[in-house]
Amino acid sequence: MSLYYVQKLLYNLNRDTAVQSLFRTDIDALLGQYKLTDDEKSWLKNGDVGELYIHGVNGQILMHYAAFIGHEWDEYIQAMKDGLEKHGQVRDGIYRAVDGGAGGAV
């Protein structure tokens, strides 16, 4: 997981309208600007919040990507819970789930 570059792409996406346009008009060109694995590219293309979460993307970055691709808050939280359920605990970064990801306010 090249977590650094996944997060950097999302960081730029969150703050730059030109990057947001490119995401919508030519996502392959955007993904090509970063050192990413094929898996990472597909998660980003498919909006797979669960995979991105369990691979360590910081929630403070991820929640804005989720909103950008149309997730309401409760959907965002559920997507992470689904990711945990399917793939197990977060592998990297500091945003690990506790209590098996249970609880919380949605």
Next chain:
Amino acid sequence: MSLYYVQKLLYNLNRDTAVQSLFRTDIDALLGQYKLTDDEKSWLKNGDVGELYIHGVNGQILMHYAAFIGHEWDEYIQAMKDGLEKHGQVRDGIYRAVDGGAGGAV
């Protein structure tokens, strides 16, 4: 002089090939991304190294812009000397000339 944004544009130009392309293909679009005065826009469009120098652009930023628009080293030094001659001492920043801009190795 919105020195900050003139320098920021040149900083980005120096380090980003996409910005370099845009400079060559659609300079007005590039200039439009920064808060610049009409004078500043015209200096940047016309490659007026002397004006940019006396308005305070740091030489460590300016010399790469000069090279980018095709100035050899000696031409770059001469353009600053011409700027001083025509407009007087540097008004802003820390790259003031000393000894009236005389001397130096070209």
Next chain:
Amino acid sequence: MALVFAGICSHAPGITGRAERAEPTIRDAFYAELDRMRRAIEDSGAEALVVVAAEHFANFFMNNMPAYAMGMGEDYEGPIEDPDWLGIPRTTIPGNPDLSKRIITEVMQSVDVAYAQEWKMDHGIMVPLHFLTPKYDLDIIPVNINCQGPPLTPLSRVWEFGRALRRACDAVPEKIAVVGTGGISHWPATPNSGKIVEDWDRDYLDAWVANDKDRLLAYSDEDTLKDAGQGGFEIRTLTAISGLCEGARGDLWFYAPIPIFSVGCTVASMDIIPHVNDMAAE
């Protein structure tokens, strides 16, 4: 002239963005204390407000992550987030580059801050400003302490930052208010969002109100992450105010866990007593 007001408050985006989903009684009691802080800042005669915040990847990323950063812009934009998502319209916030530069230069004598002539404010600053200067008519100096991407600055340096900021406030002719803003225990933007450990929070706030340096600096990042979540790292923004007001006592105006806001919502002030500053003697 000097520091004229010091306090802390929460900044979670739900406070404005998910306002209608909170229990109204407790929410409105919280809002009332934030409004009380607005009046306290106004009554102090503050000519500028320094907001010591923990931003969330709005301006700072791991390609150049400063431990401490301070704004030096003419003005600032915010919020960087979707205004509908945050519940705060996008606006321009006035800065004061000359005052910023004088304060930064003094802070730099003992703490190595990055400076920034631009700053896109995220909820970490916008939520407090929404309540504390709702007309955006007070000059703001934003401060960031990196609480997101390890390696993080140790708490002992946070204390020194607070002391340095105090020295700087007391060295300028203007009246300065300072507000620290960050969470106590919370797991923001994770599946556990809304989990709050009230005992942990109250223990931290006890130490904060007592301004007990030993207790405040004894928290380890390992324990904080385990017991108080990633959001717990943001205690740095609160402990900075303790260093700013070294030797003085705090006053807890409000604390209540509000799960849909993802944090134990807090409003508190700190007394201002003369600071013994060893730098001046050096």
Next chain:
Amino acid sequence: MALVFAGICSHAPGITGRAERAEPTIRDAFYAELDRMRRAIEDSGAEALVVVAAEHFANFFMNNMPAYAMGMGEDYEGPIEDPDWLGIPRTTIPGNPDLSKRIITEVMQSVDVAYAQEWKMDHGIMVPLHFLTPKYDLDIIPVNINCQGPPLTPLSRVWEFGRALRRACDAVPEKIAVVGTGGISHWPATPNSGKIVEDWDRDYLDAWVANDKDRLLAYSDEDTLKDAGQGGFEIRTLTAISGLCEGARGDLWFYAPIPIFSVGCTVASMDIIPHVNDMAAE
């Protein structure tokens, strides 16, 4: 294991980019001393080289200008400048993120460095590396001290940075070499480019060789700008090595003004004696 080599050298882009325009005898004598430093680093068994440099708006701008920054990347790119202009081909420079992280974490206990997981190296680092590790086969940890955009970090903090870096080097199991690189008097990239004040340079280098803390910290930015030009601010990178080797003496291997290189070209080493570190005792 510890610090195993410490030295300083010049980094002006003309050293490689305008090589053919210098007087060959003096130029080659300078190059020979740089090559001697390469051998000294190799002979020290260094497993990584920390380069304390002053970059020139390659990575850091006034939108987030750290006083001190350190690299924490897998690898780095350089030079950022036109390779033909600089006379150094573009290449990949190996990093060591794990070692970087351990050193940064220790430095952060007393000095507030920004960290960077990416870094485009400019002539400030590439020119030294071109001579000191020409095969790019040694792990590099880049360091930047802001010497370009005021407000600049005071020299007293530069000294503390050197001390903090020493403590960090001595705390890791690896053998570490450190080279500081910056100009003495010079007016780079201005109409006065090539102006060099040899007396000023020799006075500074005398203080550096003697490792005379009082003299080294007595330089004011106002006087330096007036007497030694904007480039004189880069003495920070050299004074950092004095703090790194506090109490030890330096050895000046080479000094000569070479106007077409825009700077008094310098190569020097500093002895390494055990460091008395008050942090360890705290």
